[in-house]
Amino acid sequence: MEGKDFSKIAVIGLGYVGLPLAVEFAKKGVEVIGIEKSLERVNAVNRGKSYIGDVSDETLADVVKNGKLKAFGEFNALKDTDAIIICVPTPLTKNKTPDISFIVSVSKEIAPFLRKGALVVLESTTYPGTTEEVVLPILSESGLKAGEDFYLAFSPERVDPGNARYHTGDIPKVVGGINEKSTELAASLYGKIVPYVFKVSSPRAAEMTKLLENIFRLINVALVDELALLSERMRIDIWEVIEAAKTKPYGFMPFYPGPGIGGHCIPIDPFYLLWKAKEYDVDISFIELAEKINDSMPDYVINKVSYALNSRKKAINGSNILIIGVAYKKDIGDTRESPAFKIISELLEWGANVSYYDPFVSEIRVGNKTFKSLSALSKESLNGADCTLILAAHSVIDYDFVLNNSHVVVDTRNAIKQKSDKLFKLGDGNA
Numbered sequence: 191m192e193g194k195d196f197s198k199i200a201v202i203g204l205g206y207v208g209l210p211l212a213v214e215f216a217k218k219g220v221e222v223i224g225i226e227k228s229l230e231r232v233n234a235v236n237r238g239k240s241y242i243g244d245v246s247d248e249t250l251a252d253v254v255k256n257g258k259l260k261a262f263g264e265f266n267a268l269k270d271t272d273a274i275i276i277c278v279p280t281p282l283t284k285n286k287t288p289d290i291s292f293i294v295s296v297s298k299e300i301a302p303f304l305r306k307g308a309l310v311v312l313e314s315t316t317y318p319g320t321t322e323e324v325v326l327p328i329l330s331e332s333g334l335k336a337g338e339d340f341y342l343a344f345s346p347e348r349v350d351p352g353n354a355r356y357h358t359g360d361i362p363k364v365v366g367g368i369n370e371k372s373t374e375l376a377a378s379l380y381g382k383i384v385p386y387v388f389k390v391s392s393p394r395a396a397e398m399t400k401l402l403e404n405i406f407r408l409i410n411v412a413l414v415d416e417l418a419l420l421s422e423r424m425r426i427d428i429w430e431v432i433e434a435a436k437t438k439p440y441g442f443m444p445f446y447p448g449p450g451i452g453g454h455c456i457p458i459d460p461f462y463l464l465w466k467a468k469e470y471d472v473d474i475s476f477i478e479l480a481e482k483i484n485d486s487m488p489d490y491v492i493n494k495v496s497y498a499l500n501s502r503k504k505a506i507n508g509s510n511i512l513i514i515g516v517a518y519k520k521d522i523g524d525t526r527e528s529p530a531f532k533i534i535s536e537l538l539e540w541g542a543n544v545s546y547y548d549p550f551v552s553e554i555r556v557g558n559k560t561f562k563s564l565s566a567l568s569k570e571s572l573n574g575a576d577c578t579l580i581l582a583a584h585s586v587i588d589y590d591f592v593l594n595n596s597h598v599v600v601d602t603r604n605a606i607k608q609k610s611d612k613l614f615k616l617g618d619g620n621a
């Protein structure tokens with residue numbers, strides 16, 4: 191068996207990336223073994239209970255019931271698989287350097303079960319060179335020869351949690367293998383679930399592709415954040431300007447300002463490249479500048495809250511501040527790297543009483559304090575707050591109701607479209 195028909199594969203790490211991917215293959219009739227460290231998640235998958243917003247219970251239960259997806263906590267379930275896809279986290283250390291310990295540990299766990307002819311694909315976002323410099327040597331400890339006895343590739347994951355239009359199964363994949371056969375096999379594996387696979391010449395090119403995509407986003411958001419702050423001073427509404435610029439049919443792509451970037455990717459991945467670039471004595475200052483602007487946004491929000499309260503002769507100290515949306519973006523419950531944490535912790539430090547409402551996030555922990563979401567946004571809760579602060583503009587919220595029942599509103603997302611002297615909007619000098 192040369193590992194070509196991919197009738198049985200494994201996905202390691204059943205999180206935001208791995209679970210939708212495993213389900214997509216299972217839906218196409220591939221037998222999928224999911225390997226997951228969290229036993230709670232293993233049990234949930236095997237009961238058909240989804241914990242990832244983009245996968246419904248119904249879809250998960252379907253593939254589990256027909257035997258196409260089964261989750262395990264142990265790596266020996268890997269034996270007999272034709273392909274192994276790694277989707278484990280790639281966080282930062284305390285000093286903002288890459289923490290690839292998850293990749294290293296799963297590579298070590300895979301090596302003893304690697305079968306002749308199998309394909310291994312790394313999907314975790316990482317610096318260029320990881321597949322060849324880290325994963326390849328570890329897998330080679332199995333005694334199998336890379337590129338001959340087993341095949342290895344990198345394929346970046348581009349899933350956008352909560353995106354109603356694009357899901358795992360309709361986003362093109364990029365693949366780059368350590369040799370031509372590895373690239374071909376990876377392309378044929380993903381060809382089972384996506385409409386288009388783009389082949390690049392090496393894993394490094396595929397790793398860099400993902401970083402280019404995310405750094406592009408980081409830099410453009412930072413640029414529009416900076417222009418928003420300038421527009422505010424110049425009494426120009428940046429949101430109106432973006433709408434106008436969007437009418438250009440080519441050469442412009444809209445990005446929107448906000449309270450700071452969140453999520454598992456954009457605030458983290460660029461640091462992987464910054465770190466690697468040092469090895470080559472290259473200073474990639476664009477990333478550092480964008481990070482600096484992004485890091486300053488929560489402070490800007492605090493200032494804006496202070497300004498809004500000041501207009502009512504109040505101070506942050508002793509005021510009740512109600513936050514709407516603590517997820518890092520609208521319509522999802524993901525709070526990873528959400529700017530809400532930094533903003534809440536500063537508001538607390540300034541002496542505010544903070545509460546929040548987020549229909550997707552029932553509880554958060556900031557420092558050693560636990561906050562529970564209000565169960566609903568009522569007239570009383572809005573009226574009881576000295577200032578309402580919108581950080582994530584979930585679509586299910588009635589923003590006219592919010593404005594009408596609040597004393598003052600700081601809106602960092604352009605959620606409120608009507609003009610009002612109660613409204614203090616990021617990037618709108620007229621608000």
Ligand SMILES: NC(=O)c1ccc[n+]([C@@H]2O[C@H](COP(=O)([O-])OP(=O)(O)OC[C@H]3O[C@@H](n4cnc5c(N)ncnc54)[C@H](O)[C@@H]3O)[C@@H](O)[C@H]2O)c1
Pocket residue numbers: 202203204205206207208225226227228231277278279280292295296313314315316347348349350351454455
């Ligand atoms: N979330 C996104 O939107 C997104 C998008 C593109 C790329 N990525 C990248 O994909 C990778 C995975 O991200 P994610 O968001 O799915 O992370 P996640 O934390 O949601 O999921 C990772 C899963 O791996 C499991 N895990 C950790 N160590 C393990 C081990 N040794 N064995 C088995 N399972 C293990 C965790 O328990 C978790 O369930 C990261 O590199 C990330 O940068 C994420």
